[in-house]
Amino acid sequence: MSEAPSSSLTIHVLNTLTGQxxxxxxxxxxxxxxxGLQWMELMKSSTNVDGHCPLFLAPGQVKAGTYKLHVDTGAYxxxxxxxxxxxxxxxxxxxxxQTRKLHIPLLISPFSYTTYKGS
Structure with a gap:
């Protein structure tokens, strides 16, 4: 018996000033x-001690569409x-x-940021 496919959207944020x-x-x-093409908030979260937000959406929720990930770097x-x-x-x-896995790494410093589609 196989498990039902799961999907997830994860992010990983690294402070490049400290390397942590x-x-x-x-x-x-x-x-x-x-x-009217309005932004509808799906979820709020925060990064854990490893800089990850492990699971944003439930299985099957990462569907075709346009998404926005907003990260509050100023307060950090x-x-x-x-x-x-x-x-x-x-x-x-x-x-x-629709995808099973989507990962977005984000590298931040006080004066720059970099992101890319991860695996």
């Missing part, structure tokens, strides 16, 4: 929906005693077909 995981970053996931840097040039980072991405 970015812990406690507030994150919001939204999807572009409706005839402020609690560490830094002033950030970017008060938040928004990563907008398109899923072209």
């Amino acid at each position: 995981p970015a812990t406690g970053l507030a994150t919001h996931l939204s999807q572009l929906q409706g005839p 840097w402020q609690q560490l005693g830094y002033t950030s040039f970017y008060p938040y980072v928004e990563v907008v991405f398109t899923v072209t077909e």
Whole structure:
């Protein structure tokens, strides 16, 4: 007997200033929906001690569409005693077909950020 397929959207945030995981970053996931194309918030979370947000959506919920990941970097840097040039980072991405796994790494510093489609 095989298990039902599961799907997940994960992020991993690394503080490139220290080389450590970015812990406690507030994150919001939204999807572009409706005839007026409005952003509808799907979930709020925060990064754990390893800098991960392990499971944003339930199995089968990562469907084709346009999504926005909003990460509150300003508050994170402020609690560490830094002033950030970017008060938040928004990563907008398109899923072209329902997928089982989607991973978004995010590398941050007070004055830059980098992201890419992970595996």
